[in-house]
Amino acid sequence: MQADIHPEYKDVVFQDISTGETFITRSTIEKTSGETITLDGNDYPLVRIEVSSASHPFYTGKQTLVDTEGRVEKFKQKYARR
Numbered sequence: 001m002q003a004d005i006h007p008e009y010k011d012v013v014f015q016d017i018s019t020g021e022t023f024i025t026r027s028t029i030e031k032t033s034g035e036t037i038t039l040d041g042n043d044y045p046l047v048r049i050e051v052s053s054a055s056h057p058f059y060t061g062k063q064t065l066v067d068t069e070g071r072v073e074k075f076k077q078k079y080a081r082r
Contacts, residue, residue, distance in 0.1 A: 013037050013044040014052065021054035 007028040015022045015037070022037070024044060035046040 011042075011044055012047055013039060014047050014049055016052040016054045017048050017050060018055045019052075021052060023052075 007030070009026040009028055011024055012027040012029055013022055013024050022039065024039065027047075029045075029047060035048075036043045037046045038044075
């Protein structure tokens with residue numbers, strides 16, 4: 001393996017925006033939202049995600065609708081019976 005070609009791993013907090021669930025993992029993500037969060041007395045970069053294992057229907061067994069951009073409402077308005 002060549003030296004100095006792989007990105008550096010850093011601790012990052014991912015937060016599911018639909019449930020508020022957070023988890024810390026190591027990631028090579030360099031661009032984050034610029035936000036930080038304090039967990040266990042340490043500051044970490046924060047990455048907000050729409051779907052994680054805490055909100056995905058396959059893992060939870062519940063069907064939930066996550067629509068942060070209003071796509072469902074646009075669809076309903078476009079194809080509504082007149």
